[in-house]
Amino acid sequence: MSRVALITGGQQGIGLGIATALAGAGWTVALAAERPEDDPSVSAALGTLPGARYFRHDLTDIAAAPALVEHVEAALGPLTTFVSNAGVPALSRGDMLDMAADSFDLVMGVNLRGGFFLAQAVARHMLAAPAADYRAMIFVTSVSAELVSVERAEYCISKAAASMMTRLYAARLAPHGIGVFELRPGIIRTAMTEGVAAKYDARIAGGLVPAGRWGAPADIGATVLPLAEGAMAFSTGAVIPVDGGLLLHRL
Template identity: 90%
Template structure:
């Protein structure tokens, strides 16, 4: 039976790192994002991932979630690994006392509400369609699920809630033999962090990250592989930092 993965936001950054790792290990990859099919990032990703398919989907359109699952499975077969990766940052960094409702609603709408209901649609289909292969759901959150950044409070709130979402799905799906995991990336060099690259270059040089370097998308992809393959099946619900030691408590 083919191993099919659906990855939200898989056309770039961390999502593309995950897609590359899974495709290299034999998975058939489905990428989902709200960008048009002819977007340069999409066409470049498809060119780098032989056999991958792209499905346009807006996470904030909750009613469309079951339809995305149906489209993917009609084209490729049953989803065996779901990676909830897509997310958006705050509209602008700044004093949380000045945070706008628009920024709060955008971040929570994509990072939490949209992620939850697409995961729900995937989980329902997995439960209703038993499969011989191991299946997993992997939620990419952030060290911001625990570490406080007052200049982007809405992002931290969304990731903290997504962390609880992971545990809820882990508890619900464990009896079905479906593993659920949370990955918490640290400072990863992607388009999302380009605007603060100079700041983090300096802070990493000062020792902020014990490993002494930025993370890269391939670091996240390498962490996903054993989770998707079932090597950590009895660890369902685990929270796995991928941050070079950033989240370690130090004196």
């Protein structure tokens, strides 16, 4: 039976790193994002992922979540892996006392609300179908679920809430043999971090990350693979930092 993975935001950055790892290990990959199919990032991703399919989906459109899952499964077969990866940053960084409601609503709408209801639709389908393979749901949060950044408070709040969301899904789905995991990437070199690259280059050189380097999307993909394969099935609910030691408490 084919192993099928749905990855939100899988056309670029961390999501593409995950898609590449799964496709390389034999998964059939479905990518979902709100961009049109002729977007250069979508075309480039599909060109590097054999057999991958793209499904346009806006995470803030909660009513469309069940249809997305139905379309993916009709085209590719039952989902065995779901990776909730898509996310957006704050509209602008600045004093949290000046935060605008539209930035808060956007970040929470995508990173939390949209992620929750798509996961809900996936879980319902997984529970309704007989399981021939191990199944997993993986939520990509951030070290910002724990570390405080007052200049992007809405992002931190969304990731902390998504961490609890992961634990809730883990508890709900564990009796059915579906593993649920949280990944907390650290400072990863992607398009989202290009605007602050110089700042983090200096901080990494100064010892911020014990590993002494930026993370790469491939680092996240390599971590997802054993989770999707079931190698850590009895660790369901685990929070896994992928941050080069950034979250280590040091004196």
